[in-house]
Amino acid sequence: MMLGAASAALARPAFAADPGATAFVQAIYAAYNGKDAKGIPLDKDTAIRRYFEPSLAALMIKDAKDAARKGDVPSLDGDPFIDAQDWDIAGFDVAVNPNRPNLICSATHQ
Numbered sequence: 245m246m247l248g249a250a251s252a253a254l255a256r257p258a259f260a261a262d263p264g265a266t267a268f269v270q271a272i273y274a275a276y277n278g279k280d281a282k283g284i285p286l287d288k289d290t291a292i293r294r295y296f297e298p299s300l301a302a303l304m305i306k307d308a309k310d311a312a313r314k315g316d317v318p319s320l321d322g323d324p325f326i327d328a329q330d331w332d333i334a335g336f337d338v339a340v341n342p343n344r345p346n347l348i349c350s351a352t353h354q
């Protein structure tokens with residue numbers, strides 16, 4: 245019985261992708277797909293709050309306001325979704341990997 249309990253404790257929990265979360269991520273990267281894609285503008289506080297966890301969004305907003313007040317660029321200088329300022333993404337795949345649940349998207353750049 246102890247062995248069974250130990251085995252159960254060490255087993256990885258099953259990871260099931262939330263279809264809503266997957267669709268959310270697909271919608272984000274669809275905005276970057278193609279030659280003339282506009283991406284996701286994060287120039288308003290409401291947009292930042294839509295895409296990021298509340299405490300992270302608050303930090304991003306504060307940093308942007310502090311930087312603007314100083315006439316400087318914020319710490320996050322570039323697009324956080326693709327880690328770039330310029331892009332040409334030819335395609336992307338969104339898939340949940342149970343071994344790497346935090347990595348769900350890969351893109352093909354041209």
